Each structure stands twice: as C-alpha cells, then as structure tokens.
Amino acid sequence: MTDSPARERILRTATALFISTGIRVVGVDRLIAESGVARATFFRHFPTKDDLVVAFLESQAADARRELTRIRSERPGGARALLAEIATGAKMGMECTGFRGCEFINTAAEYSDPDHITRVVVDRHRAWVRDIMVDALEELGHPTPFATAEVLFTMRTGAIVASSLEGFHDPDGAFDRAWWALVDQS
Structure with missing residues (x-):
C-alpha cells in the first residue's frame, strides 16, 4: 500500500509509543485514538x-x-x-x-x-x-x-x-x- 498521511501518522504515533512505553502494552484502540484516524483507516493500512x-x-x-x-x-x-x-x-x-x-x-x-x-x-x-x-x-x-x-x-x-x-x-x-x-x- 502506498504511503498516505494517515498511514504516516499511525506509524509516527506507533513509533513514539513503542519506543517510550513498549509494544505489547500499547493497544490498537490507543493507537487509533492518538493517531486521530478512524478504525477502518487503521486496519486498511495495518490489518493487524x-x-x-x-x-x-x-x-x-x-x-x-x-x-x-x-x-x-x-x-x-x-x-x-x-x-x-x-x-x-x-x-x-x-x-x-x-x-x-x-x-x-x-x-x-x-x-x-x-x-x-x-x-x-x-x-x-x-x-x-x-x-x-x-x-x-x-x-x-x-x-x-x-x-x-x-x-x-x-x-x-x-x-x-x-x-x-x-x-x-x-x-x-x-x-x-x-x-x-x-x-x-x-
């Protein structure tokens, strides 16, 4: 999938959270909320x-x-x-x-x-x-x-x-x- 502003925002948010707190502790709901994207947008870019x-x-x-x-x-x-x-x-x-x-x-x-x-x-x-x-x-x-x-x-x-x-x-x-x-x- 090509880069999009939403994908980049999700990845940027995930990077900050994963580095500062860890991976398993950060849930998908938090990633969606802090990225400011819709659930469907998140899963379109990252199915899992x-x-x-x-x-x-x-x-x-x-x-x-x-x-x-x-x-x-x-x-x-x-x-x-x-x-x-x-x-x-x-x-x-x-x-x-x-x-x-x-x-x-x-x-x-x-x-x-x-x-x-x-x-x-x-x-x-x-x-x-x-x-x-x-x-x-x-x-x-x-x-x-x-x-x-x-x-x-x-x-x-x-x-x-x-x-x-x-x-x-x-x-x-x-x-x-x-x-x-x-x-x-x-």
Missing part, C-alpha cells in the same frame, strides 16, 4: 498490530542502515568511523535520563518466539549490523573479523541493556578501552 510492529521495525532499521552506510562512506576512515558510531550508540543510554534501550532489543524481549515475524525482522537487522561490523573489521585488516564483531556486538547489547535497566555508567572509559582493544588487535 503485528503488521504495524513490522512497519515500525523496518522503518527504524532503514533509518539505521542509511545512517551507518552514510557514516562509512562519507567520513574519513570510514570503517573506523562506523565502529566508533556503533560504540557511541551503545553508550547513549549512559547519558540519557529515562533511557528505555534499543527498540530491537526490547522487541526481542517482548516477542520471544524466534519464528514470530517481528523477531525475524529484529534478527535480520541485528545480523545486518553485525555483518557491517565484520566488513569494517575486514577493511581494517583485523585477523578475526567475524568473531570480534560477535564480541563487539555482545558488548554493545550488554551496555544498552545495562544502561536501560541498571543505569550503567562508564566514568573511567572501560567500555571504550575494551572496545578499541578488540578492534585494534593485529
């Missing part, structure tokens, strides 16, 4: 709530892919700049009051069935991020790019979750030292 969740995740993933691809291609030292941006994103919650974490991690927590369509979208995006990290490490001549990308991605996930749940802070820069020690292995 899962369809809306998938559209939300795909939109978020597309934004992330555009930004990371842009950073890699436009910044000096593109591969290293990409890895720096991912590290910075992992630490974002350390500086934000009320940080709720990554929408992909949160969605995976809310939808535990690995075959559920939302989890398929989450897993596909997370694999893309890991793979772009592998590519960056290969470009830097890293001896074990895949294994290292897996560890870096785990560090990233852990920092985000710890920031959202426990208020993790890194005042002495241990996260950065560990991140760059892994990146700079030769």
Whole structure:
C-alpha cells in the first residue's frame, strides 16, 4: 500500500509509543485514538498490530542502515568511523535520563518466539549490523573479523541493556578501552 498521511501518522504515533512505553502494552484502540484516524483507516493500512510492529521495525532499521552506510562512506576512515558510531550508540543510554534501550532489543524481549515475524525482522537487522561490523573489521585488516564483531556486538547489547535497566555508567572509559582493544588487535 502506498504511503498516505494517515498511514504516516499511525506509524509516527506507533513509533513514539513503542519506543517510550513498549509494544505489547500499547493497544490498537490507543493507537487509533492518538493517531486521530478512524478504525477502518487503521486496519486498511495495518490489518493487524503485528503488521504495524513490522512497519515500525523496518522503518527504524532503514533509518539505521542509511545512517551507518552514510557514516562509512562519507567520513574519513570510514570503517573506523562506523565502529566508533556503533560504540557511541551503545553508550547513549549512559547519558540519557529515562533511557528505555534499543527498540530491537526490547522487541526481542517482548516477542520471544524466534519464528514470530517481528523477531525475524529484529534478527535480520541485528545480523545486518553485525555483518557491517565484520566488513569494517575486514577493511581494517583485523585477523578475526567475524568473531570480534560477535564480541563487539555482545558488548554493545550488554551496555544498552545495562544502561536501560541498571543505569550503567562508564566514568573511567572501560567500555571504550575494551572496545578499541578488540578492534585494534593485529
């Protein structure tokens, strides 16, 4: 279905609510009311709530892919700049009051069935991020790019979750030292 102002309004409303409060806690009636659309309009654009969740995740993933691809291609030292941006994103919650974490991690927590369509979208995006990290490490001549990308991605996930749940802070820069020690292995 083509984009329409109503569809965009529904998606924009859902994005704000899903990020600020979670997915399962937000009902269709609330989405309809806060989007200011008729029930029929909502279901014409999103036959099920899962369809809306998938559209939300795909939109978020597309934004992330555009930004990371842009950073890699436009910044000096593109591969290293990409890895720096991912590290910075992992630490974002350390500086934000009320940080709720990554929408992909949160969605995976809310939808535990690995075959559920939302989890398929989450897993596909997370694999893309890991793979772009592998590519960056290969470009830097890293001896074990895949294994290292897996560890870096785990560090990233852990920092985000710890920031959202426990208020993790890194005042002495241990996260950065560990991140760059892994990146700079030769």
